[in-house]
Amino acid sequence: MKLTGCELRRISMPLLSPFRTSFGTVTSREVLLVRAVTEDAEGWGECVAMSGPLYSSEYTEAAAGVLRDHLIPALAAAVPGSATAVAPALAPIKGHRMAKAALETAVLDAELRAEGRSFGRELGAVVDRVPCGVSVGIMDSIPALLDAVDGYLSEGYARIKLKIEPGWDIEPVRAVRERFGDQVLLQADANTAYSLSDARHLAGLDPFGLLLIEQPLDEEDVLGHADLARLIRTPVCLDESITSAASAAAAIRLGACQIVNIKPGRVGGYLEARRIHDVCAAHGVPVWCGGMLETGLGRAANVALAALPGFTLPGDTSASGRYYAADITEPFVLDQGHLSVPTGPGLGVTPDPDRLAEVTTRVEWISM
Numbered sequence: 001m002k003l004t005g006c007e008l009r010r011i012s013m014p015l016l017s018p019f020r021t022s023f024g025t026v027t028s029r030e031v032l033l034v035r036a037v038t039e040d041a042e043g044w045g046e047c048v049a050m051s052g053p054l055y056s057s058e059y060t061e062a063a064a065g066v067l068r069d070h071l072i073p074a075l076a077a078a079v080p081g082s083a084t085a086v087a088p089a090l091a092p093i094k095g096h097r098m099a100k101a102a103l104e105t106a107v108l109d110a111e112l113r114a115e116g117r118s119f120g121r122e123l124g125a126v127v128d129r130v131p132c133g134v135s136v137g138i139m140d141s142i143p144a145l146l147d148a149v150d151g152y153l154s155e156g157y158a159r160i161k162l163k164i165e166p167g168w169d170i171e172p173v174r175a176v177r178e179r180f181g182d183q184v185l186l187q188a189d190a191n192t193a194y195s196l197s198d199a200r201h202l203a204g205l206d207p208f209g210l211l212l213i214e215q216p217l218d219e220e221d222v223l224g225h226a227d228l229a230r231l232i233r234t235p236v237c238l239d240e241s242i243t244s245a246a247s248a249a250a251a252i253r254l255g256a257c258q259i260v261n262i263k264p265g266r267v268g269g270y271l272e273a274r275r276i277h278d279v280c281a282a283h284g285v286p287v288w289c290g291g292m293l294e295t296g297l298g299r300a301a302n303v304a305l306a307a308l309p310g311f312t313l314p315g316d317t318s319a320s321g322r323y324y325a326a327d328i329t330e331p332f333v334l335d336q337g338h339l340s341v342p343t344g345p346g347l348g349v350t351p352d353p354d355r356l357a358e359v360t361t362r363v364e365w366i367s368m
C-alpha cells in the first residue's frame with residue numbers, strides 16, 4: 001500500500017438541539033476528518049475530539065496540529081505496508097489517541113475499500129444489525145426531559161441514557177422510572193462529575209434498577225471507582241478511564257468496572273477497540289459502543305464494531321437524526337430500534353460531495 005498524502009478537513013455541523021452534559025453544552029459539532037489517499041483507494045477517518053478539551057484533553061485544533069506536525073510525517077517515514085503498521089509507527093508519539101485513531105481509520109478504510117472488504121468483516125461482526133440506545137442530555141426541567149424520553153422511546157430506541165450531574169440525578173431518574181416503568185433499559189452517565197464522598201448520594205440511584213452508572217468519578221481515579229463499586233449496587237461502567245486494552249485489563253482486575261463503554265476514538269482506533277473487546281470478553285465483562293456525536297463516517301465504523309459478539313448492551317450508536325438535520329453521508333435511520341451494519345467495502349458509506357462542501361470550513365493537503 002503506497003500512501004500519497006492526507007487531507008485534513010474541518011467541518012461544522014449544527015446540532016438539532018443543544019446537548020448538555022456535566023462538562024458543558026454544545027450546539028454544533030466541529031469535526032476534523034482525515035482522508036488518506038493511496039495509489040489504490042482513498043479512506044476516511046473521523047476524529048472524535050471536541051472543539052474544546054472538555055471531555056478529554058484532546059481538542060480539534062490540537063488534533064489537526066499533531067496530525068500535521070507529527071503523526072502524518074511519522075507515518076510517511078514508516079512507509080506502512082498495511083493499516084496494522086500504523087499504530088506501531090505512531091507509538092513513539094505520546095497520547096493524542098483521537099488523532100491517531102482518525103489516521104489509522106482512514107488508512108484502514110482505504111485498504112479495505114481496495115480489497116473490497118467491509119469494516120464489519122474485518123473486525124469480526126457476527127450480526128447484520130445492532131440494537132441502539134440514545135444519550136439524553138441534561139434538560140431545563142423534568143417535564144422537558146420526560147417529553148424527550150417519550151420521543152426517543154416512540155422512535156424505538158432500545159435503551160435510554162440520562163446525563164447526570166450533582167443536582168440533576170436522582171429526581172430525573174425517578175421521574176423517568178415513574179413515567180415509563182421498570183422495563184425500560186435505563187442508565188446514567190456522569191462524565192466524571194462526582195467524587196468518592198458522593199458515594200452515599202449515588203447509592204440513592206440503586207432502587208431504580210439502572211443497567212449501569214457511567215464514569216461517575218475522575219478519569220484518573222480508577223481506585224476510587226473500585227471503592228465506589230463496593231458502596232453502591234448499580235454496576236459501574238467506565239468511559240473516559242479506559243484508554244487501551246491494558247488499561248481495561250487493569251481496571252477490571254482492580255474491580256473498578258463491571259461494564260466498559262468502548263469508544264474507538266478514545267482508545268486510538270478500531271484495532272485497539274477490538275483488543276479491548278477481546279480482553280473484556282475474556283473477563284466476562286459486557287461492553288457497548290460509546291458515541292461522540294459522529295457523522296455517518298464514524299457512525300458506520302461504530303455500528304460495525306457494535307456487531308462484535310461481546311457488545312451485548314445497546315450502545316450510543318444512535319440514528320443520524322438524533323443529532324443532525326442532514327448528515328454528510330446517507331443517514332443512519334433506526335429500524336425497529338436497530339441500525340444495519342454497512343456491508344460495502346471499507347466503511348461502506350462515503351460523504352456526499354455537495355453536503356460535505358456545505359459544511360466544510362477548512363481543507364489542507366499534506367503530501368507523504
Ligand SMILES: CC(=O)N[C@@H](Cc1ccc2ccccc2c1)C(=O)O
Pocket residue numbers: 019021026029048049050055135189191239290291292293316
Ligand atoms: C453520546 C454521549 O453521551 N457521548 C459522550 C459525551 C459527549 C457529549 C457531548 C459531546 C459533544 C461533542 C463531541 C463529543 C461529545 C461527547 C459520553 O458518552 O460521555
Ligand SMILES: [Mg+2]
Pocket residue numbers: 189191214215239240261290
Ligand atoms: Mg460517557
